[in-house]
Amino acid sequence: MxxxxxxxxxxxxxxxxxxxxxxxxxxxxxxxxxxxxxxxxxxxxxxxxxxxxxxxxxxxxxxxxxxxxxxxxxxxxxxxxxxxxxxxxxxxxxxxxxxxxxxxxxxxxxxxxxxxxxxxxxxxxxxTEVRTPAVSLVAAKHMANLNATTFGMYGCGIQGKAHIKMIEKILPKLENIYIYDIYESSMDKVIEICQPLVNAKIIKTSDPSEIAKKCEVMCSAVPIHHKPNPFVEGSLIGKGQTVITCDCHSVYTDDLYKKADIYTVDSIEQHKLLEGYGYYPWGLPEIYAETGGVAGGLKKGRTSKEQLILSNNVGMxxxxxxxxxxxxxxxxxxxxxxxxxxxxxxxxxx
Ligand SMILES: NC(=O)c1ccc[n+]([C@@H]2O[C@H](COP(=O)([O-])OP(=O)(O)OC[C@H]3O[C@@H](n4cnc5c(N)ncnc54)[C@H](O)[C@@H]3O)[C@@H](O)[C@H]2O)c1
Known part of the structure; x- marks a missing residue:
């Protein structure tokens, strides 16, 4: 037509x-x-x-x-x-x-x-509820180890639930899904709603560092504060891990972004605008490519199991x-x- x-x-x-x-x-x-x-x-x-x-x-x-x-x-x-x-x-x-x-x-x-x-x-x-995890899944598809058995989710609200419901579409071999939220009741709700829908076992954590230490792939969807106050030390995350965020730089300390082998964003133009608004007080890390550019083959995604990859997508x-x-x-x-x-x-x- x-x-x-x-x-x-x-x-x-x-x-x-x-x-x-x-x-x-x-x-x-x-x-x-x-x-x-x-x-x-x-x-x-x-x-x-x-x-x-x-x-x-x-x-x-x-x-x-x-x-x-x-x-x-x-x-x-x-x-x-x-x-x-x-x-x-x-x-x-x-x-x-x-x-x-x-x-x-x-x-x-x-x-x-x-x-x-x-x-x-x-x-x-x-x-918004479903296309946001879809973006994270596209990032994972091209940049994560697709045989990953561990996944972590920071934030157990609407986005946390939607990510967990959908993640096995791209990471089918997951065995454990670790979750963290400041409210235990939100984590309980995720288990109640999502556990019957996924094969992997959903496990609550009380310490946000646990996800960083244990998970091959992790996503985050916590509130974006105008002045970020990260609560996970970047030093806990290293080679081979894939970190995907839909909440700017809310979770991890800035050193993580600066040491990543690959850092992608959904829209370079949009992230520069956000930098102007003050959302990245430590400056934008060096951007390797747009996430859609990797998905479309303009730039390579993961080329080695050793790479530490970050993908930060604020929605388009x-x-x-x-x-x-x-x-x-x-x-x-x-x-x-x-x-x-x-x-x-x-x-x-x-
Ligand atoms: N990138 C995108 O396209 C996109 C789209 C929609 C939402 N978002 C962003 O995702 C985030 C979550 O959205 P939502 O609709 O799921 O909101 P929500 O309020 O339903 O969920 C947020 C969850 O984060 C928890 N939380 C708050 N502070 C926390 C902390 N320090 N550590 C761990 N958990 C914490 C809350 O208890 C809540 O359960 C927001 O920042 C929103 O702007 C991004």
Whole structure:
């Protein structure tokens, strides 16, 4: 289908310019887009970004509460006819301040790339929940020892759970998954929810150093503080280990980044912007490549079992928009969501 044929197909289901679709968290899940598809689309988006096939300015943000963030994330993938913006937030104290409200909440305005008109407003909390571990999995696929038997997870919130649920897709030989969180109840919850879904044994740790010492591959998703306060000594981690973060430099001391054989980031431009905001008070480490560049073969990933590799990915709008296109299409096919009227229906305005 070319761009106009695709637009006509969409227009048969949503009358572009007169209405748009609203898709809730549940609608997005009900589309049936699978985790394998999410991993595949995410990897394609990362590669397209690093091959400069997309338009994606670095995200800009607001910080209304201490250590909170709200990011505006636009992206256009011409080959996918996918275009829109995610408005994503993380307010780490939401749970304490407002019961039952999760810290991470996101919406996407999804647009028709031919006319700019809105096609949908969709909840993007689920998209964010699954495409973020997908990025870590893509990093692991190209840079970790795929025979690893030990995996560690710092942070047992939404992302911690999602990473653990998905990690065996890439590391199928895992025997032990070590977890650490400042709240024991969060670790218990991970075991309750995730243990029935994975083969490896999930083991709680009370000392964050244990993961660094024991795990071949480790991921982290703890709150990002404007001034990082690392709690794991880089000296504990060395040759052969793979460290993947979705929380900037929140967990490990800076020496780890400086001694790594390979350090990748999802978007060099975005990380330079974050450095300007003060997120890397010790300076950005030397960047070997973009993670999508490694996935796309522009640069080699792991070439020896001995390499210490770090991959730091803060999330990109291209990943959201690539997945949003699939969710939107499937929602149209299945008749999901609620149609909302647009201004053209209001004759008095025209
Ligand atoms: N890279 C990306 O694309 C991306 C996407 C979504 C979220 N994130 C980031 O991932 C992080 C986690 O997001 P989430 O939605 O899972 O939040 P969450 O609040 O659900 O989970 C965070 C967990 O970290 C725990 N924690 C807090 N301080 C800790 C510490 N010092 N050591 C260990 N655990 C600690 C909390 O108790 C909580 O269980 C945030 O920083 C968020 O901004 C990144």
């Amino acid at each position: 070319n761009s106009i044929e695709y637009r006509n197909w969409v227009n048969e289901k949503v009358n572009i310019g007169n209405e748009m679709l609203y898709l809730s968290f549940q609608d997005c899940q009900d589309t049936g887009v699978t985790i394998d598809e999410i991993i595949d689309y995410t990897e394609r988006a990362m590669i397209a970004y690093s091959k400069k096939e997309v338009e994606m300015p670095a995200k800009i943000g607001l910080h209304p509460q201490p250590n909170s963030l709200m990011h505006a994330m636009p992206a256009y993938l011409s080959k996918e006819f996918a275009c829109g913006i995610k408005w994503g937030s993380n307010f780490p104290t939401n749970k304490e301040r407002f019961s039952d409200i999760t810290p991470t909440n996101c919406q996407i305005i999804y647009n028709d790339h031919e006319s700019g008109l809105p096609l949908a407003i969709m909840d993007a909390t689920w998209i 709008a291209v990943e959201d928009m690539m997945v949003a296109r699939r969710i939107f299409d499937k929602a149209l096919e299945k008749g999901l969501g609620i149609k909302l009227p647009l201004w053209k229906n209001t004759k008095s305005i025209r």
